[in-house]
Amino acid sequence: xxxxxxxxxxxxxxxxxxxxxxxxxxxxxxxxxxxxxxxxxxxxxxxxxxxxxxxxxxxxxxxxxxxxxxxxxxxxxxxxxxxxxxxxxxxxxxxxxxxxxxxxxxxxxxxxxxxxxxxxxxxxxxxxxxxxxxxxxxxxxxxxxxxxxxxxxxxxxxxxxxxxxxxxxxxxxxxxxxxxxxxxxxxxxxxxxxxxxxxxxxxxxxxxxxxxxxxxxxxxxxxxxxxxxxxxxxxxxxxxxxxxxxxxxxxxxxxxxxxxxxxxxxxxxxxxxxxxxxx
Amino acid sequence: xxxxxxxxxxxxxxxxxxxxxxxxxxxxxxxxxxxxxxxxxxxxxxxxxxxxxxxxxxxxxxxxxxxxxxxxxxxxxxxxxxxxxxxxxxxxxxxxxxxxxxxxxxxxxxxxxxxxxxxxxxxxxxxxxxxxxxxxxxxxxxxxxxxxxxxxxxxxxxxxxxxxxxxxxxxxxxxxxxxxxxxxxxxxxxxxxxxxxxxxxxxxxxxxxxxxxxxxxxxxxxxxxxxxxxxxxxxxxxxxxxxxxxxxxxxxxxxxxxxxxxxxxxxxxxxxxxxxxxxxxxxxxxxxxxxxxxxxxxxxxxxxxxxxxxxxxxxxxxxxxxxxxxxxxxxxxxxxxxxxxxxxxxxxxxxxxxxxxxxxxxxxxxxxxxxxxxxxxxxxxxxxxxxxxxxxxxxxxxxxxxxxxxxxxxxxxxxxxxxxxxxxxxxxxxxxxxxxxxxxxxxxxxxxxxxxxxxxxxxxxxxxxxxxxxxxxxxxxxxxxxxxxxxxxxxxxxxxxxxxxxxxxxxxxxxxxxxxxxxxxxxxxxxxxxxxxxxxxxxxxxxxxxxxxxxxxxxxxxxxxxxxxxxxxxxxxxxxxxxxxxxxxxxxxxxxxxxxxxxxxxxxxxxxxxxxxxxxxxxxxxxxxxxxxxxxxxxxxxxxxxxxxxxxxxxxxxxxxxxxxxxxxx
Numbered sequence: 001x002x003x004x005x006x007x008x009x010x011x012x013x014x015x016x017x018x019x020x021x022x023x024x025x026x027x028x029x030x031x032x033x034x035x036x037x038x039x040x041x042x043x044x045x046x047x048x049x050x051x052x053x054x055x056x057x058x059x060x061x062x063x064x065x066x067x068x069x070x071x072x073x074x075x076x077x078x079x080x081x082x083x084x085x086x087x088x089x090x091x092x093x094x095x096x097x098x099x100x101x102x103x104x105x106x107x108x109x110x111x112x113x114x115x116x117x118x119x120x121x122x123x124x125x126x127x128x129x130x131x132x133x134x135x136x137x138x139x140x141x142x143x144x145x146x147x148x149x150x151x152x153x154x155x156x157x158x159x160x161x162x163x164x165x166x167x168x169x170x171x172x173x174x175x176x177x178x179x180x181x182x183x184x185x186x187x188x189x190x191x192x193x194x195x196x197x198x199x200x201x202x203x204x205x206x207x208x209x210x211x212x213x214x215x216x217x218x219x220x221x222x223x224x225x226x227x228x229x230x231x232x233x234x235x236x237x238x239x240x241x242x243x244x245x246x247x248x249x250x251x252x253x254x255x256x257x258x259x260x261x262x263x264x265x266x267x268x269x270x271x272x273x274x275x276x277x278x279x
Numbered sequence: 280x281x282x283x284x285x286x287x288x289x290x291x292x293x294x295x296x297x298x299x300x301x302x303x304x305x306x307x308x309x310x311x312x313x314x315x316x317x318x319x320x321x322x323x324x325x326x327x328x329x330x331x332x333x334x335x336x337x338x339x340x341x342x343x344x345x346x347x348x349x350x351x352x353x354x355x356x357x358x359x360x361x362x363x364x365x366x367x368x369x370x371x372x373x374x375x376x377x378x379x380x381x382x383x384x385x386x387x388x389x390x391x392x393x394x395x396x397x398x399x400x401x402x403x404x405x406x407x408x409x410x411x412x413x414x415x416x417x418x419x420x421x422x423x424x425x426x427x428x429x430x431x432x433x434x435x436x437x438x439x440x441x442x443x444x445x446x447x448x449x450x451x452x453x454x455x456x457x458x459x460x461x462x463x464x465x466x467x468x469x470x471x472x473x474x475x476x477x478x479x480x481x482x483x484x485x486x487x488x489x490x491x492x493x494x495x496x497x498x499x500x501x502x503x504x505x506x507x508x509x510x511x512x513x514x515x516x517x518x519x520x521x522x523x524x525x526x527x528x529x530x531x532x533x534x535x536x537x538x539x540x541x542x543x544x545x546x547x548x549x550x551x552x553x554x555x556x557x558x559x560x561x562x563x564x565x566x567x568x569x570x571x572x573x574x575x576x577x578x579x580x581x582x583x584x585x586x587x588x589x590x591x592x593x594x595x596x597x598x599x600x601x602x603x604x605x606x607x608x609x610x611x612x613x614x615x616x617x618x619x620x621x622x623x624x625x626x627x628x629x630x631x632x633x634x635x636x637x638x639x640x641x642x643x644x645x646x647x648x649x650x651x652x653x654x655x656x657x658x659x660x661x662x663x664x665x666x667x668x669x670x671x672x673x674x675x676x677x678x679x680x681x682x683x684x685x686x687x688x689x690x691x692x693x694x695x696x697x698x699x700x701x702x703x704x705x706x707x708x709x710x711x712x713x714x715x716x717x718x719x720x721x722x723x724x725x726x727x728x729x730x731x732x733x734x735x736x737x738x739x740x741x742x743x744x745x746x747x748x749x750x751x752x753x754x755x756x757x758x759x760x761x762x763x764x765x766x767x768x769x770x771x772x773x774x775x776x777x778x779x780x781x782x783x784x785x786x787x788x789x790x791x792x793x794x795x796x797x798x799x800x801x802x803x804x805x806x807x808x809x810x811x812x813x814x815x816x817x818x819x820x821x822x823x824x825x826x827x828x829x830x831x832x833x834x835x836x837x838x839x840x841x842x843x844x845x846x847x848x849x850x851x852x853x854x855x856x857x858x859x860x861x862x863x864x865x866x867x868x869x870x871x872x873x874x875x876x877x878x879x880x881x882x883x884x885x886x887x888x889x890x891x892x893x894x895x896x897x898x899x900x901x902x903x904x905x906x907x908x909x910x911x912x913x914x915x916x917x918x919x920x921x922x923x924x925x926x927x928x929x930x931x932x933x934x935x936x937x938x939x940x941x942x943x944x945x
Contacts, residue, residue, distance in 0.1 A: 129782055
């Protein structure tokens, strides 16, 4: 379900400069192949923006460009209004961008809580990466505000029961929530979710969707959601961007996307679109 | 000049066979065989034994060694060992082959005796016939190398290109999983590949023996050159590997033509040829692709899907390690262990205290592996070289320049830390296997280029380095060493408990995940590389102080292999395991000699090698996992005593500091 009045909120956010992440005229080429051609996308705060498209449409490439893992051939990436096109992924992370991965990129030796603690400290106490080695703070109890934030996130994501367990021992659905908790711990302004329902069953997918709604409401972050499960995207997002063969073929509300001829043609072929069997 | 090119083609041809063997095993079985040189040595030594010592005729000796023994070793290794490791992480396989490279030479010595063989026969009839072509001489041995190389590479090309078996091998290279699902038989293909690879190792050994003599260490030179070609080929391109092998052989030979004969410069420059090739090709690959990783282009989506969680890491998770052990036991077990070691010198005979002095110095060195491999997840094979450099520099500063010895040790270790950071910078964009290859080659380079300098060598006796006055006796030196070991262990534990420790752990498991979290992978890798090199430097200087002489020969890369195998056998992530490993390395051969017979000294490295082979089954080390098991039983016993049921949730009983993993390994 999309939030009521979301398009208006989006429009207001864009007008007020509340767009936390934007890709402007992004183009990426791999040798002779144009993976992305002049793509624009905006993610306002407190909003879920969906990014869909058939296989090979360029979704993961766009994700890579936005998060800094890939450099575009042309175009620019803006994070909180600043041009970060040439900034490294870790620099973007420290500015408030976080992402999850289709193939989990968790740290298997660390417990759920340690994931959140590490993300929190990288954002809020980066000096501790070095100062702990000298002042032995690792042996002392962490500050109250750190405990409060970490425990709050663990609780928000429903991870209290497994907080002290290394993630290697957890089921996939739980580790997806760990990734989200870790991302939020860095006081994230914008969260990029890459196929978060990949490998989850229907119940786990619904649980995750509920978690994402809660996160947007309570944390006010902007979320860019790449997902194969079009139903999930249309149900969650306020705005949806559709890619096909590296080009943006549609931008609109879920209702607009549902009836868009180009989108139906991309997913079902021209015949499907003609027959009216919409996605 | 032509004479040198002819000689270069001979050596290059042998390198081409070696690199072909390495590439086909890597692409089809995912194993970069560091034991290739040891297998070559084993076959060549067997040939020498049969043909020279047992007076067998040439043809049956050659046939038996080349066509039966070589392939049989490959079949045995695959059937007993590597077929069970298909899904093991790449680094585990690498360490296992290092274990094999340590275990095989002493087995050969046990079988055939420890004879120094500088001149070994080739596969040509004696006396070796000499041909004269275009004013140059070509021996029958050289001619047979050409024929062997052309025949083997030609047959290999035809088989790979035009036969069903070749198609199967190429399919395996693309996707082992899909080959299996398509009705192919990966088992048979892998078996065949292993047999071919060790057949090539045997051929290389028999062809190389007349050129370099017969010693296990000499064959590491073969590995270095072949590895350089393999790096150039990005571990996968057979054609490039063969071409670069010839180039290395010819370059080395032609350099001898240009450089003054029998000069120290010549002997110093020649070992650097493979390293130069490695550096040039790595720079080329990095500029072209941005990063060089052994995982590039390996397998299809299905293969990636069935790769075990955690990819290429060496040690298991804390859950698989110390999970289920009462935190109090985890905390006190290593403390009690250290306390016991502190008491030992007061209980032992002075002879054993002397051995303990050596053991403590070795333990100190091994803590560098605990850091770089255990904590950092990187397989650096140049740690022993850092130790050697530090020992040589400390000896120069203390003995030649009159510095206080401990200050000299500290400064030399800091210098080595800088070298570690520089090497870390060089290897930042490389995958795990490439890091192992580059550090190995760098170690071999320093061994040949630096350790042999007259200023360090001092005509083979090395440079004197005395112990500090207050630690002149063995007992006092043991305690000095133990204090430093404890301090370094506390440093490691402090790193683990710090935010940097969490970040290091993050980088170890997922560089991409760490980077997108805001962690600088570069900083973390350089941190651990620098500290580990510093600790290796301390260890090397202490090893030199223990023997009171700093000599490069005591810090060979091969010895580093042995140290690594001992440590992974005991436990690569535990500080106390480093102490046990040091004691085992020094004491076990002596105990075997005392209790059994001097001949059994060779059993120690065999046991260490076999221990490293157990890594796949015991990723945290045999001793550490035994301690975990004992800890779990003790925990269960204590719970029963206190009235708690065995099903009590372990999660509820965590250490006071919930941000740190609980493990006996600390």
